[in-house]
Amino acid sequence: MKPETETGAVETKNSDACPVVEAVEEIGSEWRLVVIHDLQDGEKRFNRLKESTGASSSTLSRVLDDLEEIGIVERRVEERPIASYYSLTEKGEALGPALDALGDWSRDWL
DSSP: OOOBOTTSOBOOOOTTOOHHHHHHHHHOSHHHHHHHHHHTTOOEEHHHHHHHHOOOHHHHHHHHHHHHHTTSEEEEEETTTTEEEEEEOHHHHTTHHHHHHHHHHHHHHO
């Protein structure tokens, strides 16, 4: 249930939300993080990503489409043999240090 404001109206989104909250909303699903982390090693074909992430074809396809739509992943298609390759964009690569820091925090505290 969404929280109510002092006037009783339902608050849909906190316009003064911390930038961290906004970032988590953008990339925060488990599968998005798994794919971003996996692509930090470089470009991969769809089937290689499926194998290395453990995602089903439909989940991986949806996540890649979502990440491509928000500008974190880019897709390159080769005609012969037909194959799709995925890699991080500059925006996606810029997440590396943040994800590394989050990983360090997790190892220390969880």
